[in-house]
């Protein structure tokens with residue numbers, strides 16, 4: 792069964808929400824590949840999923856750091872452990888083991904829980920920080936425009 796993207800998975804930061812939606816798409820592709828039993832296809836999707844998730848995690852961590860989120864270290868650790876877990880699946884799949892069913896259960900439950908619990912936890916602070924940064928940029932634009940066009 793594929794994951795359906797919906798408002799309950801949104802944390803209210805559009806750039807993060809669209810990255811999460813893309814991860815969900817990858818997981819749903821893994822779900823489809825499960826039925827074809829094509830090992831090569833599975834390994835390709837898994838590689839893409841890991842690549843994309845790594846850059847998403849790095850982005851998320853930079854937003855948390857900028858906002859001064861106090862639990863960024865613990866959150867990063869959770870990200871690292873997840874990647875290591877998926878890499879273990881990759882190793883087993885390369886060795887020829889059929890891991891798709893187990894993998895899908897882990898991917899789906901992990902992502903949904905992580906978004907709803909861990910990511911929701913940083914969202915308010917990051918949102919405020921992003922709005923503040925936006926306001927600072929706009930405030931700077933005032934005198935800059937005046938200097939340029941006076």
Ligand SMILES: [Fe+2]
Pocket residue numbers: 851866870905909910
């Ligand atoms: Fe996260």
